[in-house]
Structures are given as structure tokens and as C-alpha cells.
Amino acid sequence: MTETEGIDVAFRGRLGAFAMDVAFSVPGRGVTALFGPSGCGKTTTLRAIAGLQRLQGRCRVAGEIWQDGERFLPAHRRAIGYVFQEASLFPHLTVERNLLYSRKGQRRPAGEGESSVDFAEVVELLGLSRLLARLPQRLSGGERQRVAIGRALLSRPSLVVMDEPLSALDTETRDEIMPFLERLHETLSLPILLVSHDMATVERLADHVVLMNAGTVQAAGALHAVQSDPALPLAGRRDAAVSLEAHVEDYDADYGLATLAVSGARFRVPTEGLRELGKPVRMRLAAGDVSLATSPSPDTTILNVLPARIASHAASGTHEIIAVLSLGHAGTGARILARVTRLSWERLALADGMAVHAQVKSVALARA
Numbered sequence: 602m603t604e605t606e607g608i609d610v611a612f613r614g615r616l617g618a619f620a621m622d623v624a625f626s627v628p629g630r631g632v633t634a635l636f637g638p639s640g641c642g643k644t645t646t647l648r649a650i651a652g653l654q655r656l657q658g659r660c661r662v663a664g665e666i667w668q669d670g671e672r673f674l675p676a677h678r679r680a681i682g683y684v685f686q687e688a689s690l691f692p693h694l695t696v697e698r699n700l701l702y703s704r705k706g707q708r709r710p711a712g713e714g715e716s717s718v719d720f721a722e723v724v725e726l727l728g729l730s731r732l733l734a735r736l737p738q739r740l741s742g743g744e745r746q747r748v749a750i751g752r753a754l755l756s757r758p759s760l761v762v763m764d765e766p767l768s769a770l771d772t773e774t775r776d777e778i779m780p781f782l783e784r785l786h787e788t789l790s791l792p793i794l795l796v797s798h799d800m801a802t803v804e805r806l807a808d809h810v811v812l813m814n815a816g817t818v819q820a821a822g823a824l825h826a827v828q829s830d831p832a833l834p835l836a837g838r839r840d841a842a843v844s845l846e847a848h849v850e851d852y853d854a855d856y857g858l859a860t861l862a863v864s865g866a867r868f869r870v871p872t873e874g875l876r877e878l879g880k881p882v883r884m885r886l887a888a889g890d891v892s893l894a895t896s897p898s899p900d901t902t903i904l905n906v907l908p909a910r911i912a913s914h915a916a917s918g919t920h921e922i923i924a925v926l927s928l929g930h931a932g933t934g935a936r937i938l939a940r941v942t943r944l945s946w947e948r949l950a951l952a953d954g955m956a957v958h959a960q961v962k963s964v965a966l967a968r969a
């Protein structure tokens with residue numbers, strides 16, 4: 602069993618009137634978001650992976666077959682850590698004993714599999730040391746959810762699944778827990794499947810995304826690739842954006858500007874905190890914040906005017922165009938989206954393959 606082998610699933614079946622036919626393969630590392638509207642089958646897919654819902658098909662995780670034409674491994678024999686919307690901790694056990702409880706039923710001997718994490722590491726990652734002696738009723742919603750995540754990690758899983766882990770929490774608590782989830786992601790090699798219908802959560806946490814709709818998979822792939830494909834629904838949303846992995850290349854203390862490098866471009870971004878050179882960050886560029894010009898206009902307050910090429914475009918409604926731009930003079934860099942009016946598109950005679958200047962009005966940091 603190696604961690605480099607991915608997650609490969611295909612399920613077909615009916616739940617009452619609802620027909621499911623889903624198939625996807627994603628890498629066995631990082632966070633994969635199952636994203637789609639309410640009722641599209643996200644939870645059912647997780648339940649089928651966990652062996653809690655029996656559908657026809659196959660499921661292979663980290664090289665181990667959990668289901669195929671002949672086999673169906675029962676749920677308790679699948680090395681999976683499940684985090685639900687609401688943490689269900691044992692009320693009579695302290696946080697420490699709740700965390701350790703999962704080890705009793707461990708499905709793999711200690712030491713097997715590279716992904717196992719130890720107690721001290723989980724306590725440190727999730728900031729639980731002050732809470733160990735407490736009973737669950739004396740924890741806040743966010744603390745309870747952190748303990749539930751810790752318990753899932755300590756069950757020595759090959760896969761962690763999280764079903765809307767933040768949706769029962771208020772915005773403040775969500776913001777408090779998000780950095781912990783980011784740290785898990787940076788530190789652990791364990792694959793995480795995350796169900797979410799919140800795009801901001803996906804943009805912040807996911808590396809890969811499986812787009813679902815009405816019991817089917819519309820697309821599966823790297824987050825950035827799925828976001829920047831105009832044939833897929835994410836690019837057509839009002840809040841369409843791309844997430845770009847960048848690193849801090851420079852910091853100008855006089856002006857409080859970090860230079861963030863991505864393939865084919867450098868962005869200057871106002872920020873106080875990003876002084877650590879080489880630090881990886883995730884930028885979010887909204888399509889609505891990018892406009893196009895056929896020549897660089899020197900007289901502008903926009904800091905980021907970047908050479909790019911139009912890779913492709915698609916209509917967005919009747920009066921707008923979504924253009925996919927490849928950054929850099931040669932047009933070989935990272936892809937971003939620009940939403941422009943059809944009028945401007947026609948007036949500038951824009952077309953695929955053209956060299957343009959992307960004017961990026963604002964850059965958000967999705968993860969820093």
C-alpha cells in the first residue's frame with residue numbers, strides 16, 4: 602500500500618427516485634472537494650465510499666480495494682476517518698479519552714502506512730492541548746469540531762472524509778477553524794475528501810475538485826484547471842475566480858507591497874504580513890476584477906498590468922464574455938479569467954490567440 606496511489610470510485614444505483622452514476626479518480630494526497638448544489642449526491646457518494654451505502658460499482662483507496670464486482674468490505678473494515686457536520690463526541694469522556702477512543706478500534710496496526718499521525722502531533726496541529734481534560738459539554742462548537750477532526754485523524758485512516766464540517770458553525774467560528782484545516786493540509790500526506798457547497802471554502806482548502814450535479818460528475822481535476830475551463834459551470838458563475846499557487850519573491854517595506862510570483866507573471870499585492878521570502882501563498886483572482894487592454898496604459902493606478910494571451914473565450918449570458926488568459930508574453934503561464942462586456946470585446950476586436958494586457962484590479966489572498 603502506498604500513499605501515492607489515488608482514490609478511484611465509480612458508483613451507480615438508485616435511492617428512491619434519485620439516480621446516481623458517479624465516477625472519478627483523484628490523487629491520493631491533498632484535499633479533494635466534492636462540490637455541487639444541494640441534493641446532487643455528495644453525501645451519498647461519501648457514504649458509498651465509507652461502505653455505509655451500498656451501490657453497485659468500485660472503490661479503491663490507497664491501493665486497497667474496498668469494493669469491486671466481487672468484494673464489498675464492510676464499513677468497519679475500511680480505514681476511513683469520518684467527520685460529520687455536527688461533532689458527535691462521547692459526552693461522558695474527556696477530550697483526551699474521546700481522541701484516544703478511536704485508537705481502540707484501529708483498523709490498521711500502529712506504524713503501518715506512512716500517513717499515521719501520533720497523538721502529540723494531532724493535539725499540536727489542532728490546538729487541543731488546553732482542552733484535553735474537558736468534557737464535550739464545556740467546549741464551543743468550533744472546539745468540538747476540532748476534537749472530532751482529531752479523532753478522525755487518530756483512527757489511522759487511509760482517507761479522511763469531511764461532510765460539510767463547517768456548515769453548522771457561525772462565520773466567526775468557521776474563520777477560527779479554517780487555519781487548523783489549512784495546517785492539516787500542509788502537514789499531513791493523508792488524502793481528505795471534503796463535501797462543501799460553499800465556494801469560498803473550496804477555494805481556500807481544496808487542491809482538486811469533483812463537480813457534481815444531479816447524481817453525476819461534471820468534471821474532476823485540479824482546482825485551478827476546473828475553475829479556468831469555460832466549458833464548465835464554475836467559470837460562468839457571477840463569482841467566478843481562479844486560485845493560483847504563488848510564492849513570495851520580494852517585499853517592499855516602504856510601500857507595504859509583496860511581490861508574488863506565479864508561472865508567467867509577478868503580482869504586487871498590498872499586504873503587511875507577507876515578508877517571508879519563498880513562502881507559498883494562494884491567490885484568488887476574481888474574473889470580475891480583471892479587464893483587458895490591447896496596449897499597456899502607463900497612466901493607471903492599477904498595480905498589476907500583465908502581458909497575456911487570450912487562450913479561449915465563451916459567452917457568459919447574453920451580454921458578457923468570459924475570456925481565459927494565459928499569462929506571459931508567450932502565453933505559456935498560469936491561466937486566469939477575465940469577464941468583459943460583449944461591447945468591449947467587439948470594440949477592441951478581441952480574439953483567441955491575441956496578445957493583450959490583463960489589468961488586475963485586486964488580488965485576494967485565499968491562503969497565506
Ligand SMILES: Nc1ncnc2c1ncn2[C@@H]1O[C@H](COP(=O)(O)OP(=O)(O)OP(=O)(O)O)[C@@H](O)[C@H]1O
Binds near residue numbers: 619642645798
Ligand atoms: N435513503 C434515501 N432514499 C431515497 N432518497 C434518498 C435517500 N438518501 C438520499 N436520497 C436522495 O438522494 C439525493 C442525493 O442526496 P445527498 O444527501 O447525497 O445530496 P447532497 O448533495 O449531499 O445534498 P446536501 O448538500 O443538501 O447535503 C437527494 O435527492 C436525496 O433526497
